[in-house]
Amino acid sequence: MIASSRLDPERARALRHAEIVRRSGIPLRYARLIExxxxxPRPEVVQAVSEGRTVVLWGMKGRGKTAAACAAAYAFVDAHLRQMVDGDSLIFSADAEPTPTGASKRYVRARFTTSAAFVAETRTAIGRAGEDPAEVVDRYARCTLLVLDDLAKEASRTSTWPLSQLGQLVNARYAEQRPMVVTTQYDPDSLAGALAAGSSDLLPDAGALVDRLMEDAVAICFGGPNLRRVGPA
Incomplete structure (x- = not known):
């Protein structure tokens, strides 16, 4: 562990930033923009997450949804680290994984993943020594805050696997009241249909997932121009 009071301010800020990025799991592109x-961060997203609520950011591509989600995750971890004060020292700990609910704030951690990457990770765990899909789901279910990017990009009309794994993940976080920041190109009313990929057989399960996801969630529409054409998005 490193006590920040032993370092010059610039070095302490750099270490703090690196620790927040490690704990928030956000991609390098957004970490650099924040630094x-x-x-x-958008105040309404940060406020909702701080209250333990899920936030669904939806809108067309390039509207800044992922950037806003990453900024919220960074702010969430930063706020918890600011509570870890011992005199004038902020202690940076190298704990790799959070412990169960009720543990010390030093175990606070967020995770970032795209929904497609999460589903792919559960698939590759099949038959792999020392791991199975349930353990992958549990890893993402237990983190303090989860950023799930591009929900419904993983949708399949011919396989129940993506919806099944996402359903288990959302159900686990719903049961333990753990917040998420979810981004998607689909509005809340059409999200179930997108997750079912047009399959009437999958629609009931997709609808149940959306119901749990949206219960007490804050939904924010991202409109305006495509920011990728004019700057960072």
Whole structure:
């Protein structure tokens, strides 16, 4: 562990930023934008997450949904680290995994994944020594905050696997009241249909997933121009 009071302010800030990025799991692109002051969290997203509520950010591609989700995860971890004060020292700990609910704030951690990457990870765990799909789901279910990017991009009309794994993940977090920040190109009313990929057989399960996801969630529409054409998105 490193006590920040033993370091010069610039080095302490760099270490703090690196620790927040490690605990938030956000991609390097967004971490650099945050460090440069070019990406700031949206207050309504941060407030909802701090209250333990799920936030669904929806809108067309390039509207800044992923950037906003990453900024919220960064702010969430930063706020918890600011509570870990011993005199004038902020202690950075290298704990790799959070412990069960009720543990010390030093175990607070967020995870970032795309929904397609999460589903792919559960598939590759099949038959792999020392791991199975349930353990992958549990790993994402137990983290303090989960950022699930591009929900419904993994949808399949011919396989029940993506919806099954996402359903288990959402159910686990719903049961334990653990917040998520979810991004998707689909509005809440059409999300179930997108998850079912047009399959009437999958629609009931997709609808149940959306019901749990949206219960007490904050849904925010991202409109405006495609930011990728004019700057960071």
């Amino acid at each position: 440069a002051g070019e990406l700031r």
